[in-house]
Structure formats: structure tokens, C-alpha cells
Amino acid sequence: MKGTPGSARNPHLRETAVDIAVPFLLLLFSFLFSSIWILMMGKNPLAAYAALLDGAFGSSTAFVNTIKKSIPIAFASFSIIVSMKGNTFNIGAEGQLALGAMGATLAGALIPGLPPLLHIPVCLWAGALFGMAYIAFPTVMHVRRGVDLLVILLLLNNVANYILQYFVLDLFKSDNALVPSSRSILGSAELPYLIGPPHRMTIAILFVLVSAVVLQWYFSKTVAGYEMRAVGLNREAARYAGIPVRRYTGLALFTSGALAGIGGALEVLGNYHCLYTDFSPGFGYDGIPVALLCGSNPILAVIGSIAFGALRNGSLTMQARVGISNEIISVVQGSLILSVASNYIVRYLLNRKKGKEKVHA
């Protein structure tokens, strides 16, 4: 099959253009959809979005806060990307984030006398371990018995929420805090600042960048990364090629749990230094549209996470200034995920013209 002369000059260029255009079109759609609801409440969506942008990027403090919010989102999206590469879908990032945060809180508060250079990695490891422990049971059930991973993880997110409440309100509660919270971590476990007060930006962002680069390198350069991608794209063909499919699925899920756990740990070590029941407004779920929109590319996912961090951060300004509940962000996200689910039809519409120019060879 060849294109006739005069058809799209460079089909690859066009495909790339479509690849780039699709996420923006989907974003546009979800903002338009959300505008309907804002209009229904008698508010001006443009004013709302202006306030949103201003709140997210309007000042250096705003920008730093956006970055801070994007860190757990980035780890959640890495977590989901890795699981997708292994032909599964880790929808439990929200729960693993909470478990990871608990692990880090425990390690940060209970292990005294370590220098920061040692204490911080120990806490991060604890977060990763807790994240992995959380995903261990669903992984074993999925790989060994073929249990539906999505259903079990969605249920476990509820369980994780109860565990978090139990941890903060009962098991590890602080006796002298105004807001119900867990005990605080020791000073040696707190992340050092990259940019000091008033911005208070910690080195957590470096972990994000390093993780993105390592993941990208793993998938594009190593043999194991190649094998994992093969498993993710066609599990059966990978098995027929002699690749140990179950091992890679398990590896992907455990890595996925660890990454989300580290994301939760960084929240504790970098931001709060203790744990609240509502420390995550749904960062784990934010990772889903990021991972899907970025075509599971970890580098692009960093950019996507900043965009979603901006949504989270700017929505507070929007709420204060325009009087629109920041819950509208869930509407944006929900409609975005729905439109990502329908991405086939968007591609079909964009490609239709190109297709008509081809003839039978």
C-alpha cells in the first residue's frame, strides 16, 4: 500500500502532529464541559480559569506551590505508567500513596540518632516498602489466580483510607496537635530546602526528575525494559517469544507500588512532617489522566504532573476569588478521563481525511 502522489507529504509528520494534538484537544474538551457546570451556577468560566491560572503561576510563591503539588502527582503517574508497561493498570496509587506516607512517618519518627544523609533514604525505603506491601496481595492474586486487578484495587483504596484514619486518629496519633494528626517525624528525616523560606521548596523535585530519567532510560535502553514493553503491548506474543511474562507483570506492579509509596513518603518528609487523614486530595487519581495523556512517557508525565499540580493549586485561588468550589477540578478530571477513554474516536476523526487519500496498491 502506497500513498498516491499528492497525499500527505510526510505521513510520519502527520502522525506526530496527531499525537501532539490529541491531548490538547481532550483537555480543551474537558474544560469546555466543566464550563457548562460553572455557567449553570451563574458564574463566569473565563474569570474562573483566569483566577486558576493566576493562582497556579501568577507569582513565584504560586509557582513553587504548583511544583510542590505536582510531586506526588508525578510519582502517582510514574506508578501507573510502570504498571501499564507491564500490561496491568495500577489504580491503587491513592492507597499506596497513603501507605507510603505511613511508612515514612513511622521510620521518620521512630528511628532516632541517624544523620539526615542516612535517615532520609531509610524513610524513603520505608515508604517504598509499605507501597509494595500494599500491592503484594492484589499482585499475587492477579498473577496467580487471574483476579480482576482493577476491582480489587478499587476496593483496597477504601481499605487504605480506613487504615490511614486508624493510623492518624488512633494508632500513631499526636496528643498535642490542634488538628488531628499523627506524631511528627524527627528533624533528621526532614528534606533539606533547595530554595529556602519563604518559598520552602525541598529537594523532592530532584527525586521526580531523577526518577523520570531513570525510567525513560530503563524502557528505551535496557534489555529488561524492552522485554517489559513487549509484555505490556502484547502479553501473549511476549510469552511465545520466551519472555517470563508473569515475572514482568509482578515486577511492574511491585515497582509501581514502590513508586507511589515514595510519592507519599516525600509528602511527609518534604511538606507536612506528619500525617493528616486528608493529606492527599486525590493525587493518586490525578496520576491516571497524566499517565494516559502522556502516552506513558515518563518525561512528558513530569510536564503533565505540573499541569495537574497547577489545577490543584490554582483551584484554591479560584474558589476564593470567583466563589466556585474547587470540586470543579474533579469534573475537569473526570471528563478528561472519559475523553481519554474515547481517544480512539478522536484519532479516527483526525485521521479520516488522511485515510481517504490512500488507494489500494
Added chain:
Amino acid sequence: MPEWAVVPLILSVIRLSAPMFIAGTGNMYCERVGVLNLGAEGMMVSGAFAAVLGSYLTGSPWIGVLFGMLAGLLAGAIHALVCVEFGGMHAISGLGLTMLCNGIARFLCISIFGSTYSPNVNALQTSQILVGIPVVGRFLSQFSPLIYLGILLGLISWFIVFRTPYGLRMRAVGDDPKTVETAGINVWRLRYSGVLICGALCGIAGSYMSLGQLDRFFDGMISGKGMMAVIAVKMGKWSPGGILGTALLLGLFDALQMRLQVNQTLGLSPELLGMVPYLAGIVVLCFQKGRNARPIALDAAYLRNKYKF
């Protein structure tokens, strides 16, 4: 357990299983036509909120239930559009739908009522009409009429699935849409109908949660009931009888957990007890048997020819 405690327990098991049964029956239609529905949760949230809104606006709880059903239907329509029309990914669509419905319900709740809790509205009364029946009347009259509606819907659904041409087609399309299309049947209309019925039933289940059990809506009130309905379908082998059994089993754990929270018999913290129903759901999911009753084409997109590349 003393005898006086058994009857209330049974009553509360029935009350707690009802929404799972109604939503599960809805999901059965959806999965029977081959569409996976992880958005049941969202459909129930829409139903629960819209029901309260309807009752708040009109003062009539029955109009509220109608609102709830329509909201569920609308949520179902979105899922159907993505999965049936656009050939989208069912699981992702369900997640998005749940997030969207949660978001809209919270957004509207805050915008209209100023908090994530709605005020109290007129709720459905219990079925006082049945009080005259000897012996069991005083128990039967304690249930919301929606429970009886649910039982009726379950019976009708059994008849539809196993005794009507529509049921035959539904079972066929869940296994192999292509075959059904070549038999001259409109696959998409069939699939739409399944998803829409599911939306409506989930909407009713949601209305039951907000107007049948309580008299208001609050954020997080559905928390996982929709997923329980999904499990009930799988465990119940895609038939109303099986779904009823699973719903009752899951309801039992929920009722026991609540009983323990109230009585404080074990001295466990409420958070730990709160997990019990979910853990029960997970155990049920992991150790279910008879997975070969699963519709073969479940979760598979079937595109109209005009959308093919």
C-alpha cells in the same frame, strides 16, 4: 446471640444488601451485553444526589427517586456513548465516570447547599401498608418500598434474561457481537439498552441510599457500594438469583460490622471495623468459582463499520 438480636440483624442485612442487589442487577444487564461497568459507583452517586435534589425542590420523595433514576440514566448514557458508540476503553471510562459523577455531585452540593452535606429532605416512608399482614407484617412494614421494587425488578430481570427474545439476544451479544450483527440484530442498540437499564437501576439504588435509608446526601455516602455491586455480579454468575445471594452475604458483613461498632463488644476502633465489608468483598472476589459464566466479549469494544480505520 440472643434471639432479640437476630431479627434486627436480619432486617438490617436486608436493608444493607438492597442497594447492592439493585445496582448489581443493573450491572448484570450491562455486563451481559458485554460492557464492563466500573462506573456503577458514579451512577449511584448521581442517583443519590439527584434524588435528594428532587425531593428538596419538589418536596416529594417519589419525584426524588424519579430524579435519581434519570440521573443514573444520564450517567449510563455517558458510559454507553464512550463504550458502545466510540469503542472506548470500558475500565477507563468507568473510572472517569465515577470521578466525574463524584465531582459533579460534590460541586453541586457545595454550590447549592453550601456544604458537602445536604440538608434533610422529605424521605421515603416505610411500607406501612403491609402492617396488617399477620405475624410478619410488623417486620415487612419496616422496609422502604424501594426494597419491594428491587425484589420485583429482580424477578422481572430473571424473566427477561432467561425467557424473552431480548434476553437471548443479550446473552448472545455478550458472547459474540459479530455473530449477533450478522443475524440482523442491531448490536449497538442492544448494548445501549443494557447500559442504560444499568444506569437507571444504579440510579434507583443510589436514591435508596439517600432517600430510603436516610433523608439526605453527603459526600462519600456510596463509598464502594458500587464496586460491591460489580463483585456481586461476578460472584453471582451473572444471574439475579446469584446476585441476590452475594448481596445478602456482603450485606451480612456490613451489618455485623455496624453492630460491633455500636455495641463496642470487641473494643476495636471504628476505623478497623469499617474495613470489614471491603475485605469481605475482596475475599469473595478472590475465591469465587465458576468464572466461565463470564460473557466472553466482556470489556471488548465493538465498533461500527463506519468508525473503522
Added chain:
Amino acid sequence: MKYAVEMREVSKRFPSVLANDRVSLCVKSGTIHAIIGENGAGKTTLMNVLYGLYEPDHGEILIKGTPVSFHSAMDAIRQGIGMVHQHFMLISRLSIADNIVLGAEPGRGLRYDRRQAEEGVLKVCQSYGIALDPRALVQDISLGMQQRVEIVKTLYRGADIIILDEPTAVLTPQEIDDLGRVLKGLKDRGKTILIITHKLEEVMDFSDEITVLRAGRHVVTLRKEDTSIPELTAYMVGREVHLGGCKASVDNSQVMLELNHVSCHPEGRQALQDISLTLHSGEILGIAGIDGSGQTELTELVAGVLPCQEGQVTFLGQDITSSSVSKRKAGGIGFIAQDRHRHGLILDFSVEENLLLGMQRRDAFISRRFLRNNSQIRSMAETRIRDYDIRPPLRASQAATLSGGNQQKIIIAREMGAEPALIVADQPTRGVDVGAIEFIHNTLVEHRNRGGGVLLASLELDEVMMLSDRIAVMYSGRLIGILDARTATREQIGLMMVGRRPEEVGV
């Protein structure tokens, strides 16, 4: 004479191909009309247009002289058209009667009347002399029987124009004869029949008129009496073809593969029962059998994809019964799996990445122990693309964008390129064009001529008979017997394919 079907200048375009290009077709009523052409010639698309599954972009269709326009299969069914698809359109969990009445269920009010359905089906069967048990589940009956269900399905809906798409692909020679009798009976009762096929012997057996399609275009329509197989081949392909390769005499004394009382039952299903055979170097061992007799399982077991539960597999003197797929690959077993999209290729990968699949752990393609050696991989890919003439010759293009024949060439290039001693091939020519078939046949025979072994499973009996040195016939997971390809006849093989012992068929 009146035409039952007239298609005028029908075009159907898919976004990536023009499948039918102004095709015209006239079918006289009460005849059997064959439509022949290579894979991808547009036969099935044309029939799907006639059956209302696709709407044509251009052209018109007349049924019994009246112009019609179909928007769905229902419209075609109403006009008395029925279609038997190549892959049977049956729901295996439902009964025969349920399947036949689907879409036209009898009943009172809302109720579906199953008994009435069963009686209706029996009545149709009796009037056409077809034997069926309407209550049996489709999953329990043979493929030949399933085809009869499909034919009764069209008759039940009142079809008098019946389209059969590759009806003989999965049948034994004897079942094909039966089908011929059924079709003749239908013709005698005034039905018009269209057969899509690429098997020319059957065309000459069954049909009254023949239409040849090539590359989406109508080539010629002929009466059977006026033509011959060589002429039809020339019309179909546009040139002469030599299938079957060129076998040289080679030393085949060395035993390469030995199966010793092997059984396999994945998920409790008895797929292979007590199979013993040997394969020598310089030999092509063909496996014949009706679809689902265990051929695929046998190839997968040798390749290591299916576990062997009982018995022993020996390869070049070594016990490989429990070796992994990758160990077998490294030891010299290449595998061409049946379903190239599901098992052979990763369609989203590039051609280069697909050529690497399964060999990514070879020393040549690894640098610093865990990194991919891109320069080596690139030069390997370029060599393979050149040697095996993969088109377009771009290693970065996505495998999904290549034609079926070229996709199959990627798999052949990959498996042959690893220089295996034994090639296990399961239906390697399924769904590819004649050019690629020729190439694949030559490749397999050359491998044999160099002293390699080939285990070839195919549903095309002609292919097995043409290529093999010996033919193993399987039935229902058992090995019925092994015949010498030089002396075996189609009839003998056909009878063994339905389970008759070799002694019974005169071997």
C-alpha cells in the same frame, strides 16, 4: 435468463485500502456461482457488501431485478439473502435452535417460545434433508455439523440466495463431498448459491459459473465448461506460480526430534493424548487434521509454549521436556505460530523491534550486560529486511502498517535468521497472498534441503501433501498414523482425519 443478483460498479473503500474497485457481478438464479481470487482480492468485502454488513461507497445492487440499498444485515435478510461466514457465526454456549432463530425468535407476547423454535428448526431440516438435533449445544458438535447449522440458519430466515465464504476451509475431504451434495440439493430446490473460495479443484466440482477477482477488480466471468484450472490460476494471480518449492534428496538419517508418549491437558482439556513420533534431519513432517484436532497444541508443545504433562520430548539427543521457550530457542528450535497478530508479532513495535523479539538476550545484541546493543541490532534488522524482502524496507515502521504477507515475512525472517535446526510452523501461509506463499514454501523446503527439520501443521491438505516427506494425521488430540507422502492419497488422509485407523483405509 433472470439474474438473482446483479452488482453494478460496486466500490468499497476502507480508509487504508480500496477493497472493491467498480466490481460488477451477475449471478443467474438457480445456479452455483463461485467467486475466486487470492487473499486480499476483495471477495469477502464484496460479499459483505451484498449482505449489508458494509455499505458500498459507489455502485448499485439489484436483487431479482429490483434495485436495493442495504444498511444492515437485516435488510439483506429481508430480501432473502443469507450468508455463511468463513468463521462460523455461532454462539457456542447456546443450543442449535437458539442459534438458528436468533434475530427471528418465535414467541407469544414477550415470551420466547423455545419449543416452537425447536419444531421450526426440525421442519426446515426435514424439508431439505439435513440432519440436526436442535437441542444440542453448539460447543458439543463438529465443524461440519456447525456448517450445516449455519446453512439451516439462512434457510430458516427464508433465504433463497445463499453466500458461503470459504466453506471448505475447515472440512475433511469427505465432509467437502457432503457439502457438495447439500449444495446440489439446494440448487435443485431453486436456491441461488454464491461460493467464495481460493481452492480451484472445488470450484470445478461445485460451480456452474466462475467470477475471478484480482486486487479489488473484476477480471472475468466464465462458465465452468469453458475454462480450466491453469487458466483460472493465471487470471487469479496474473502470472505463473510454483508452489511447493523444489525438494532435493538429502541425508535424513539423524533423529532430530523425538516425542515419547506425550500428553498435554491445559485447563483440564485433553488436548494431546499419548503422542509418539520422530522427526529426522532433512525432513518435512506434515501434520494433517481437521481444525482443532490438536495440531496447534502439538506445535506449541514442541516450541515450549504449552507445558508437557506426561511423556518426554527429546531434541538432538537432549531431554527438553521441561525446558523454557527461550532455552529451546537458543538450542535451535524456531517457531512460526499460527496467529501472527496475537502470538507472532507485537504490532505496536517497529519492524526492527519485532525482528529482535525472542533474541534480545543473545550476546550479540547486548552490551555491558544489560543494555541493548543498538548498532548490532540495526545491522541485523537491515540484513533481514534485505534477505527476506520485507516491504517497505524501513526498519522503523510500525509492524501494524505492513501487509499480512510482509508481517509473516518478519516472523519467518526472525525465526529463520536465528539459524535453527528445527522449524516448527503452524499454518504459516494462512491469510497471505500467493507471492508470500511461494516464498514461504521455498524457504521451508530450502531449510529441509540444507539438512534442517520442519514440523509443519496446516489445514490446507494440498499444502501438507505438496511439502511433506511424511504426513502425520491427527484426530481429537491423538495421532492416528503417519503416512509416506509419496504414496498417501487424499481419501486415505481424509478418512484418517475423522478418526479411522490406518488399517481400515488400506495403508
